[in-house]
Amino acid sequence: NEVLLTALIKRAGAKRTLYETSKNEAYLQSALSDYLSLSQYLKRSRKTIINNYSKIRYKERTSSIYELGIECALQLYDLSRNQQYLQHAFNLADFRKYSLILDQFEDFQIRNRLGIDPQFLLTEKQLTDELNILSQQHYNLTLNRKAEPAVIRASEKKLFDLKMKLREFSKLLEKTYPGYYNLKYDAEQAVIPAALEKISDHERLVLQYFAGEKNIYLLATFEDQWDYFRIDDGQKTDSLILVCIDALKNRSNHRFNTVSYQLYQKLLEKALVRFPSAKHLVIIPDGRLGYL
Numbered sequence: 001n002e003v004l005l006t007a008l009i010k011r012a013g014a015k016r017t018l019y020e021t022s023k024n025e026a027y028l029q030s031a032l033s034d035y036l037s038l039s040q041y042l043k044r045s046r047k048t049i050i051n052n053y054s055k056i057r058y059k060e061r062t063s064s065i066y067e068l069g070i071e072c073a074l075q076l077y078d079l080s081r082n083q084q085y086l087q088h089a090f091n092l093a094d095f096r097k098y099s100l101i102l103d104q105f106e107d108f109q110i111r112n113r114l115g116i117d118p119q120f121l122l123t124e125k126q127l128t129d130e131l132n133i134l135s136q137q138h139y140n141l142t143l144n145r146k147a148e149p150a151v152i153r154a155s156e157k158k159l160f161d162l163k164m165k166l167r168e169f170s171k172l173l174e175k176t177y178p179g180y181y182n183l184k185y186d187a188e189q190a191v192i193p194a195a196l197e198k199i200s201d202h203e204r205l206v207l208q209y210f211a212g213e214k215n216i217y218l219l220a221t222f223e224d225q226w227d228y229f230r231i232d233d234g235q236k237t238d239s240l241i242l243v244c245i246d247a248l249k250n251r252s253n254h255r256f257n258t259v260s261y262q263l264y265q266k267l268l269e270k271a272l273v274r275f276p277s278a279k280h281l282v283i284i285p286d287g288r289l290g291y292l
Contacts, residue, residue: 008038028076035069039095066096067212074228086226090219093210127166134159205278207271211287222275229270237266241288
């Protein structure tokens with residue numbers, strides 16, 4: 001439900017604002033609780049959200065929810081040094097990766113295994129693309145204070161009619177291709193936190209990255225110890241990654257050595273210094289870091 005999602009996001013944001021003005025830690029704790037609830041809501045409601053919500057806006061909103069939640073958790077850790085807050089940050093990063101991985105998995109399954117009638121896939125794509133465009137147009141319209149109420153109502157009706165059309169098509173899809181429907185909308189949730197526990201064994205340092213809009217967050221765990229590092233200026237890091245990849249492609253050894261050492265200093269050095277007794281390293285990248 002878009003109304004509920006928006007209300008929860010606004011409530012969490014209001015609590016963060018109250019914390020900034022009052023410095024009352026209880027507001028920040030309550031905001032984190034809201035972000036954790038939002039992440040659970042997104043996992044449970046994925047079928048409804050993807051069916052009835054612009055996928056473009058869905059990805060934008062969910063990405064900001066996870067990033068704001070992580071920032072909240074890290075602020076609370078800085079204030080209290082309570083490692084439980086670092087665990088919350090890890091979980092939020094895991095939930096976000098789960099969503100991205102599931103999207104990619106579904107696309108792979110659709111293309112390679114299920115043998116769906118191409119006309120069904122074409123119809124679904126046309127409907128979802130049209131819904132994405134109309135949802136974005138309606139959202140922009142609601143932000144326009146000069147928009148006529150009659151125009152907004154007409155936009156709402158058009159959007160509602162299209163949602164009903166997509167819902168009917170989804171019912172047909174579920175009946176005709178239940179395997180595809182279940183993979184697309186009811187896939188089992190990935191057990192990323194459990195996988196993380198399996199690789200976090202003795203003398204093994206796990207580094208998980210979360211690429212936000214402004215910063216990159218490095219979440220580190222070693223045995224029963226947790227810590228995090230904020231890597232400022234994510235755009236600068238992106239630029240270094242692109243230069244590094246280009247140097248590899250063009251076999252420019254000197255340029256590669258220079259840039260790769262700069263990336264090591266930004267992305268790895270602090271964590272390795274923080275946990276000097278680690279003998280094994282597991283890196284979980286995010287965003288453009290996955291190209292390295």
